[in-house]
Amino acid sequence: MVGAVENLQGLRVMGIDPGLTRCGLSVVQAGHGRSVVPVSVGVVRTPPDVPLEQRLLRLSVAVEDWMDDYRPDVVAVERVFERGNVSTVMNTAHAVGVLMLSAARRGIPVHQYTPSEVKKALTGNGRADKNQMTSMVTRILGLAEAPKPADAADALALAVCHCWRAPFLARTVARENQAQQNQARQNQRSGQR
Structure with a gap:
């Protein structure tokens, strides 16, 4: 198990910066060590003048297309936090729910991270x-x-x-x-006495 835990090379991660008006989507592939390859x-984008349920539907369809096309092993999404504007927080929370549901339908684990x-x-x-x-992302991924x-x-x-935290989490x-x-074995032994 230790070898599998420490070698997560090839892990495909979908990163999602949730938002109702603009939702960032990415897919990367974990390489050897801390190397990460952008995919x-x-x-x-969803127009603000469209009803909420239609915006959420558009977001859901788009993210599901990405999941089907890129087949991530795991999804990393930003955890919703208080930003002061209740309306923005609620819209972001709606979006996160739709995004997490899309992953759950496909059996893809979701990990949330605060900014x-x-x-x-x-x-x-x-x-x-x-x-x-932005500078670090550009450098880490070797983007032009x-x-x-x-x-x-x-x-x-x-x-x-997530690529960098996955070994620790595993x-x-x-x-x-x-x-x-170990606890189950100990309980079993105690019950046999």
Whole structure:
């Protein structure tokens, strides 16, 4: 199990920067060590003058097409947090629900990261600004130019963050599973006495 946990080369991650007006989508492939290869990046837009349910449907169709075309192993999405504008938070939460449902229908695990977790993973600074993040994403992925708009760069950052955190997460799950197995064996032995 340790070899499988530490070698996640080939893991395909879909990064999603959720938004109702603009939703950043990306797909990357984990390489050897900390190398990450970009596969695709884009932005789905929905017009603000369209009813909410139609916007969510358009978003769902687009993200499902991406999932079907690129077949990610896992989805990394930004965790919704309080931004001060309740309307924006609610619209983003609606979008996140639709996106997570799309992944669940395909049996794709979803991991959520706060913006500060992503910033810390990529720059070492949980308060890095947009320019620092875009610069790091461009450098890490070896891109000829910075991804635009910011939603696209954010989607790539989420995917890279998960690629780098996946080994730690896998080791944590393996330890928890081993502890549960040990506890079950101990309980079984105690019951036989």
